[in-house]
Amino acid sequence: MANAAELTVDGKSYSFPTLEGSEHEKAFDISNLRDQTGYVTLDRGYKNTGATQSGITFLDGEEGILRYRGYSIEDLASKASFLEVAYLLIYGELPTQDEFATFETAIRRHTLVNEDMRKIFDGFPVNAHPMAVLSSLVSAMSAFYPDSYDDTAEASTDQHIIRLMAKLPTIATWSYKRSLGHPINYPKNNLDYIPNFLNMMFALPVEDYKVDPVVAEALNVLLILHADHEQNCSTSTVRLVGSSKANLYSSISAGVSALWGPLHGGANQEVIEMLEEIKNGGGDVNKYIDMAKNAKTTGFRLFGFGHRVYKNFDPRARIIKKAADDVLAKLGVNDPVLEIAKGLEEAALNDEYFVSRKLYPNVDFYSGIIYRALGIPTNMFTVMFAIGRLPGWIAQWKEMREQKEPIGRPRQIYTGATLREFKSIEQR
Numbered sequence: 001m002a003n004a005a006e007l008t009v010d011g012k013s014y015s016f017p018t019l020e021g022s023e024h025e026k027a028f029d030i031s032n033l034r035d036q037t038g039y040v041t042l043d044r045g046y047k048n049t050g051a052t053q054s055g056i057t058f059l060d061g062e063e064g065i066l067r068y069r070g071y072s073i074e075d076l077a078s079k080a081s082f083l084e085v086a087y088l089l090i091y092g093e094l095p096t097q098d099e100f101a102t103f104e105t106a107i108r109r110h111t112l113v114n115e116d117m118r119k120i121f122d123g124f125p126v127n128a129h130p131m132a133v134l135s136s137l138v139s140a141m142s143a144f145y146p147d148s149y150d151d152t153a154e155a156s157t158d159q160h161i162i163r164l165m166a167k168l169p170t171i172a173t174w175s176y177k178r179s180l181g182h183p184i185n186y187p188k189n190n191l192d193y194i195p196n197f198l199n200m201m202f203a204l205p206v207e208d209y210k211v212d213p214v215v216a217e218a219l220n221v222l223l224i225l226h227a228d229h230e231q232n233c234s235t236s237t238v239r240l241v242g243s244s245k246a247n248l249y250s251s252i253s254a255g256v257s258a259l260w261g262p263l264h265g266g267a268n269q270e271v272i273e274m275l276e277e278i279k280n281g282g283g284d285v286n287k288y289i290d291m292a293k294n295a296k297t298t299g300f301r302l303f304g305f306g307h308r309v310y311k312n313f314d315p316r317a318r319i320i321k322k323a324a325d326d327v328l329a330k331l332g333v334n335d336p337v338l339e340i341a342k343g344l345e346e347a348a349l350n351d352e353y354f355v356s357r358k359l360y361p362n363v364d365f366y367s368g369i370i371y372r373a374l375g376i377p378t379n380m381f382t383v384m385f386a387i388g389r390l391p392g393w394i395a396q397w398k399e400m401r402e403q404k405e406p407i408g409r410p411r412q413i414y415t416g417a418t419l420r421e422f423k424s425i426e427q428r
């Protein structure tokens with residue numbers, strides 16, 4: 001792109017190169033802005049700031065497009081397995097059969113978690129939120145694999161990637177089992193990735209458990225839909241932490257913490273709690289629409305609605321809405337909350353407040369309804385999101401390292417006190 005951006009400030013003109021991505025996203029390159037002009041930019045919430053150049057995920061919020069490495073989310077969700085998508089995100093290409101077999105076998109062989117991690121886990125209160133446990137135990141993994149601190153050991157990075165992919169589902173199931181007072185289950189490596197997770201969640205020593213293929217397939221779709229979403233809050237966190245050359249486990253643990261917030265991945269738990277509340281209060285969706293419209297005074301937001309980037313529709317929400325209908329029908333589940341969700345969506349989409357602000361259901365508006373139908377408890381919803389997002393975080397961390405990005409370090413506009421004279425405590 002031959003264009004240059006001209007900036008005139010304090011009577012002087014400056015020129016900044018522009019650049020264009022492979023999908024024609026345009027940017028001003030202001031890497032030298034402060035050096036040249038003495039100014040920085042102010043962009044709260046990074047609404048206009050490209051923090052990196054990335055070849056992993058493309059999304060077009062106006063057109064409702066989402067692609068991983070060039071493949072449409074619709075194709076991947078209907079045709080691929082979650083581990084194939086994980087490989088695609090992390091290594092850039094869909095795996096050949098041999099590559100897939102090697103990747104999958106390696107993950108199968110690393111599902112067991114060091115027994116000493118159990119001792120850490122045993123120190124948590126029984127009712128600890130599973131996201132608190134997850135971020136702590138992922139962080140603890142760095143203590144068990146100290147070679148992860150060695151930034152020059154390229155070869156061992158693959159090993160840490162495999163360990164994380166293999167062990168996250170194992171750790172994730174522990175909190176659930178203990179909240180029920182049930183023994184935790186060890187992984188069974190003759191099972192595939194998703195059935196293995198389901199077995200650890202739901203099997204009991206006293207009876208046989210058979211994984212329902214409908215449940216496994218639904219989970220496969222959900223995990224794929226959550227697998228990456230370019231520079232969102234948790235992914236940016238992973239990249240930022242990793243940019244200090246912090247190891248993979250610490251970086252991913254930070255991502256888990258960022259995901260937990262109710263404005264991000266924690267929204268899936270909030271949605272179902274909100275829908276339950278509406279149902280228990282008699283099903284009056286308009287009351288909640290009105291509360292959300294007065295968000296400034298009520299502080300209430302319609303969870304599962306709105307998105308920083310999607311301003312037309314969230315393609316993941318479309319797939320999930322249809323999947324919710326299919327899965328509930330196949331499992332013979334009749335969840336009244338699904339009807340509440342549909343009523344709420346219809347009321348919002350016909351309301352000027354939501355229309356004018358381009359607020360549409362996001363990925364998590366319907367995901368909780370499916371999780372519930374699969375038997376997954378509400379406080380585990382965000383953990384499910386984390387299992388899905390893990391390959392995306394890993395891919396973004398790896399790309400950031402391979403691109404040798406500098407440490408992330410935003411600027412600020414200082415608005416505090418100017419120089420003041422210190423008075424000793426007796427004089428105050």
Ligand code: ACO
Binds near residue numbers: 303364
């Ligand atoms: N309910 C009611 N009003 C809303 C909602 C909502 N869910 N979302 C945004 N608005 C309103 C805001 O009050 C604001 O109104 P105003 O212009 O009158 O001040 C306007 O819409 C723009 O909202 P912002 O907060 O500026 O938009 P932003 O892009 O910063 O926020 C976000 C996006 C955080 C997702 C927001 O829509 C939200 O809080 N949604 C609910 C939480 C949620 O579902 N999060 C999950 C996101 S998807 C994910 O992370 C996987």
